[in-house]
Structure formats: structure tokens, C-alpha cells
Amino acid sequence: MAIRRLSTASIKTGSKSNKIWDQDTQQGAIVPIASYELNWSEVYGFTNIPQIYQDLMVVISGVNSQAGGSIAIDNFNGTSTANRSFIYVGGNGSTAASGKNSNIDYIALAYTGGSVSNTVPTVAIAHFINYANTTTHKNIIFQASNDLAGTGDTTLGIGKIASTAAISSFNITTQVPGIYWGNGSRVTLYGIKAGA
Amino acid sequence: MTMHWIAGQTSTGSTGVFSFTNIPQTFQHLQIRITARSTYTGAENMFMRINNSSSSWWSGHALGGQGTSAYAASYTSNSYADFTAIANGSQSANVFSAAIIDIFDYASTTKNKTIKLIGGFDNNGSGYMEIRGALALTTGAITDIHQLGGTAVGGANVLAAGSRADLYGITSNPIATGA
Numbered sequence A: 001m002a003i004r005r006l007s008t009a010s011i012k013t014g015s016k017s018n019k020i021w022d023q024d025t026q027q028g029a030i031v032p033i034a035s036y037e038l039n040w041s042e043v044y045g046f047t048n049i050p051q052i053y054q055d056l057m058v059v060i061s062g063v064n065s066q067a068g069g070s071i072a073i074d075n076f077n078g079t080s081t082a083n084r085s086f087i088y089v090g091g092n093g094s095t096a097a098s099g100k101n102s103n104i105d106y107i108a109l110a111y112t113g114g115s116v117s118n119t120v121p122t123v124a125i126a127h128f129i130n131y132a133n134t135t136t137h138k139n140i141i142f143q144a145s146n147d148l149a150g151t152g153d154t155t156l157g158i159g160k161i162a163s164t165a166a167i168s169s170f171n172i173t174t175q176v177p178g179i180y181w182g183n184g185s186r187v188t189l190y191g192i193k194a195g196a
Numbered sequence B: 001m002t003m004h005w006i007a008g009q010t011s012t013g014s015t016g017v018f019s020f021t022n023i024p025q026t027f028q029h030l031q032i033r034i035t036a037r038s039t040y041t042g043a044e045n046m047f048m049r050i051n052n053s054s055s056s057w058w059s060g061h062a063l064g065g066q067g068t069s070a071y072a073a074s075y076t077s078n079s080y081a082d083f084t085a086i087a088n089g090s091q092s093a094n095v096f097s098a099a100i101i102d103i104f105d106y107a108s109t110t111k112n113k114t115i116k117l118i119g120g121f122d123n124n125g126s127g128y129m130e131i132r133g134a135l136a137l138t139t140g141a142i143t144d145i146h147q148l149g150g151t152a153v154g155g156a157n158v159l160a161a162g163s164r165a166d167l168y169g170i171t172s173n174p175i176a177t178g179a
Helices: none
Strands: A030-038 A043-046 A055-062 A072-074 A084-091 A096-104 A106-108 A122-129 A138-147 A152-161 A170-173 A185-192 B003-010 B017-020 B029-036 B045-049 B058-065 B070-078 B081-085 B097-104 B113-123 B126-136 B145-150 B164-170
Touching (some): A030 A055, A084 A106, A084 B058, A084 B070, A084 B113, A096 B058, A122 B029, A122 B097, A138 B097, A138 B113, A152 B126, B029 B145, B045 B097, B045 B113, B058 B081, B070 B081, B081 B097, B081 B113, B081 B126
Antiparallel strands (some): A030 A185, A043 A170, A055 A122, A055 A185, A072 A106, A072 A170, A122 A138, A138 A152, B003 B164, B017 B145, B029 B097, B029 B164, B045 B081, B045 B145, B058 B126, B113 B126
């Protein structure tokens, strides 16, 4: 564990030493949980997700093994139930559009689908709001962008899982059999803390 | 840059609006992460007021989609920041809205206040997703968010049980970079 000296002004609570980095002070509310480099697999999964955070945030930078894949989240809690849906608004440089899908087993993060490049990273951020609660359906706010030097698209959307179960696992997938995550693709899961 | 939790509120089913008072002036930006449902059964938007004021200093723009087409909208001289549609009592059970609201340079006393929201709700293929910008024509530092909820708040219309909002402060100090 690295130790860093902090100034008194950096300490928000009086109970903490002003000489020792206690990790929590520096860490803030966004806490890395796990990060994978995605190499030559269609699917990567996060399992045993701690239930101690208020929200989750997934950051993806992905290149497909060949053009035509997508970025999607599925297999929530190990199930493929068709209780997922999403709505998006996006643009491709010339047209703004909105679309939706319902009664499906995945949430797609890139609205044109099949647009992920094999050379240029597509980036996406997905926020799982209140993922650990057991009384409401689960919302995922997502943003994605892939600019291909004149083509490509950007997307803003919300997905829903019609289940009150807390989310403890899910997969990141290209959604297309035979298309893999290319070298350098990375996905990182963060927890967003609430409480002191 | 690091993000730090400041406060959170959960509705047990009798909360009209969320409010955050005495907001520390020590951060660069604020972020609110909210999931909410109104008990009202008509169309209703999420809204916000600041600094215990109902001044008509708000204007804003929206880009959104409801699943079939994109749309844009705007407003001026509002007494509140008019945000995205909130899931309400006419939606299926347990359907809630979600939104992330960024409040930039909230402690500034020289700039008007600019706010960005992304959010919406999905009710198995119906609903809305939007990005909205809001402007408050006031240079006063934001010290409280005294109303955050649905525009139809009042009487029996409240935030449904399970609604929750968390307020975070975002720093701009160099600690996060290790410098």
C-alpha cells in the first residue's frame, strides 16, 4: 500500500490523521472493482459484485475482431430472461433518431447495432442506478460513441430490467457469434459509494 | 478529480420532494444521482429549484427520444428547472426514472449556473430518454437544492417509496492525480 502525505486542508473529517493517506480519503466515491482487458472472447462477465455501493458504473473501450459487432450487457444474475428493454436517442452525423426494444434479454449500448469497428475503439459508459436495492426495477443509463472519421454514431439511452432482484453479475458481449473483442479492448467496473 | 458523497435521501412514500441544504462550498462541481417515481397518475416532469427561490430565472433545452423519433424542446422564464419525464403512478409497478444531474461551478459567485441532466425511464419499450441543459440566471452560489421531485408535487402526490437521491461533490484538487 502506498502512503502519501496529505496536507491538513485535504482532510475533511477531524478524526483522520493529517499525515497518513488512509486510502478512503483519496479514493472518493468512485471505487474500482474490477478491470479486464478483453482479448479474443465474445463475452466477459462480472460476478460476485459487492452489494455495498449505491450505483455501479461500467466503462468500456472496445474494438471488435471484425466490423459488425455491438456492445451489449446481458446475462444479469446469470439469467437470459426476456425482461429487459431500452430506449435511446442518438445521431449519426446527419440524422437524429430514437428507437427502442422490449421483451428482450439484453440491453444494447450502441444504437445502430453492428457498428463497432475493428480498428477504432467504441466507448461506452453505463450507470446501474440503485443496483443493490430489492424493491424497484433496475435502470441503466448509458452513453456510447464511435466516431469513424466521418461516419459512426453517438447514443444516449436508458435500459430497464424488469426485476426487483439486486444485480450481482452481468456480462459484456459483442452480441454477435464469431465476433470477438479485439486486442486492447478494456472494460472496468466501478462502484459509486454513498454514505460517509 | 475525485467525487465524494455529501448526502442522500430515500422516500418512504410520504416525501413530497427531496432537498439538500447547507451544501458545502468546498467542491468544484456537484452531481446528483436520482431514481424516482411519482405517485401522480398524469404526465409529470422531474424538476428542481435552488437557494430557496421560486424566481423565474430558469431556461433550458432538451434533446430526447421516446422510442420512435427524436425531438427537441426549450423553455424560458420558468420558476424551476424543468427536467425529464418522471415515471409516475400510471406506469407499471416498480418502474422508476433514473437521472444524473451535473451542476457546474455551483459555488461561483460570478457566473450564472449551468446544469446538465441525462435521464428518463423505460416501461418495457415506452418512456423517454433525454439530455437537458438548464440555466439559472443567478450568480449566487448554490447553497441548497430545496426542491427536487415531480412537478405535480403537492397534496397526495409524493415520491413513491424507494425513490432516492444522492448528492456528490466533485473536487478539482491535485490529490487524485497523485501530483
